Amino acid sequence: MTTQLLLVQALNGLQLGILLFLVAAGLTLVFGVMDFINLAHGVQYMLGAYLGASLAAATGSFWWGLVLALPAALAAGLLLEVLVFRHLYARDHLAQVLATFGVILFLNEGVKVVWGAAPLQVAVPPLLEGGVEIMPGLQYPLYRVAVLAAGIATAAGLWWLVERTRAGMLVRAGATNAAMVSALGVDIGRLFTLVFAFGAMLAGFAGVLAGPIFSVEPGMGDNVLILAFVVIVIGGIGSIRGAFVAALLVGLIDTLGKSLMPDLMRLFLDASAARQAGAALASMLVYVAMAAILAFRPAGLFPVRAG
């Protein structure tokens, strides 16, 4: 394991973390403001990736695909909210988990019907092809750098939106005490819909960005969803800041774990067993981290609600 490889892996980890943040941001807001568990948030990420891929193929340009996929993801989110989720806000978490589980089954199968079961490949846009030299003799793909930059810019924009605007103030107030916000004369239903649609769009955005890096395939949202849940639980439900910190943490733990663990295991096991055991241990690391954090801080690193 050289420093160069370590640096590349750390960058990959940050970039996974940024994508996770984009998915987790919507999830944590929806969760925090509406007290609503949306398992279907992962398929919205998948839908974003598919929309981006097919719109890019139709228009012949990744950028048009990106621009068109965002409103499409937003519309899909709104449609789901009106059709399904709206009827679940008043129900307990268990009902929400199960109903959104049904949405996952439907959409995972739906993309198979529309786009087929085989993974789609999305080409990196010509503008972002090639690499940048981050260290003498070390190239890192330009597209991944761009994803990192876009994610950080979005995170900054989101921070400004939540911390510095009136809408953001209402969202924060709603996360702390939704009933009080409603009593003060804010149309909480409209706020819910807005936050929801915005979250769906962010997840879709993450999906479009992920397209050229990961393969676009049915079920691609499931793993991201589980990781995003780990992120918001570690970060503290409803906290954007917590989601950001936890997303980077989870991204780094997962990526570095996957590259370091097999080498670490080789100290104790023979090569093939080390590869297998290392990969499994690496996949478990984020869950171990979550269990450890929850055992000591049951409300996460940055709890929003008092008590």
Next chain:
Amino acid sequence: MREAWLPLAVLIALGAAPLLGFGGSYETTLMARTMILGMAAVSLSFLVGGAGLASLGHAASVGVGAYAVAILDAHGVTEAARVLPVAVGAAAVFSLATGAIAIRTSGVHFIMITLAFGQMAFFTASSLAAYGGDDGYTLYSRTEVLGTRLLEDRLAFHYICLGALALTWAVCAMLLASRFGRVLRAARENAQRVEAVGLAPYSFRLVGYVLAGAMGGLAGFLLANATEFVSPASLSWQRSGELLFMVILGGAGRLWGAILGALAFVLLETWLAQQMQHWKLVFGPLLVLAVIFLRGGLSGLVARRHG
């Protein structure tokens, strides 16, 4: 219990089915699957409805039981007198270790942390290269009972599964009706008051969680023998979601609802899969509709009729 005529009728029908011409390989396989998933669902219903602990990782304890069978099989241990206690014990120990941490949290966090532990078990199973890894493990033969090939006999296995299901139901019902169960139910309604009368909800919940896990292990033992195959998929979070859905579909308020839920789930899934390739397109929305409109579940419908 007067309203429990329907699940009793279901058990009697399952008992009579092989004698009424439904004794073929296909029918008994389907019924075994129903009864085993029914057992897992009843033990989960004991947790969800009785103790108020909505676990999204119950498939893990079933899987631990199943993997115990596979691992012992690989080492030539196939005697039920040894395999069964190990399978049940392993699931109980797994539940004790994970429950000790998970039960410190509540509500959404409990759902998430059980999910995380389930994922850890899933990745551990995928890494067991010696026992098939991702591809799963095919048993050399079914477990022997006191040196005989009793479980290979289709009818005998059918009635063993039926007996185990009835036993699980009876044990869970007796537990809930006992003083222990009364404390569990009281803690579900108001943990503070339970503490005020001098009882620790934590230890009661933990014991309940371990008992449910042990019953899950029994279901896992039978599942491994029914399919003669064990794979990480049986520990996946989707499977946990399915178990939870069976409980809710049947109605979490009544233990026997889980039997109806499992029956309805398996029959619907099997029938839809025969009708069309993309059956999940129908199954998913049905799940959503069931959650939104079928409050109290199937057992609630039955109970209202007899109100």
